[in-house]
Amino acid sequence: MSEMPAPARLFLDDLHIGQTFISGTHAIDEAQIKTFAVQFDPQPFHTDTEAAAETFFRGLAASGWHTAAITMRLNVEGGLPFAGGIIGAGGEINWPYPTRVGDILHVENEVVEITPSRSRPDRGIVTVVSRTLNQRADVVQTLKAKLVVLRRPMK
């Protein structure tokens, strides 16, 4: 994983609809794909290069949950520079293309909804669409997530 400097951290009050944030990149290799899959998704198309060729995926593919985990890492590293961190209540996830050996992934984030909490004046819910792309601009994951974001503290 690439190291990035800590960026400025934004509060809900600093966000607007349509705002975008681009993450750094992560290169995935065969060892990473297999290590993750052996632990969390031990199916031949994720763990065995030869066997994978005969499956639905027609070659080794990363677990979708591995793509999700890398996406999170890229966003925590600066892709989504929110004060208080990235706290997700849930979301909709899709994997249009598989993540393959040698892919270089990055995340393009867009703020699509901002809802200050009525009952909790220190926070709100921000909906962010995170598109994870490879070096060919294939979308390997879309995640529309509802995140808990802090409001700027009163002075």
Next chain:
Amino acid sequence: MSEMPAPARLFLDDLHIGQTFISGTHAIDEAQIKTFAVQFDPQPFHTDTEAAAETFFRGLAASGWHTAAITMRLNVEGGLPFAGGIIGAGGEINWPYPTRVGDILHVENEVVEITPSRSRPDRGIVTVVSRTLNQRADVVQTLKAKLVVLRRPMK
């Protein structure tokens, strides 16, 4: 992760709406939570027990993506015994309660929709709701996923 014997594998034709499948269990400890988080979700509430006490989570909590990955493992190990494996196109995920140190998780799966493919007679899409529960029956994750499931081959 607990070892389980390989169960009978089911085709789309063997499924019906309302059918349920229960996985084995997985016990999560502090080391697992921190190891996953350092690699994929390095935020204090997932990596640092002391710092976590002062955060939104009021104590160490597993990354939601870690809960998702454990859920997948439990389903691959027999929670969802589908022929051809578990191949997800996407879904809706929510984390109503955090996963905590010492939690013992299992997954309760229910088939909610079955749609044979019109264009690909060898497969279909099955929608499964996977609820991941801890030992107190708190729901730590719900996942409504669309899975590609093979049809029983013609004789």
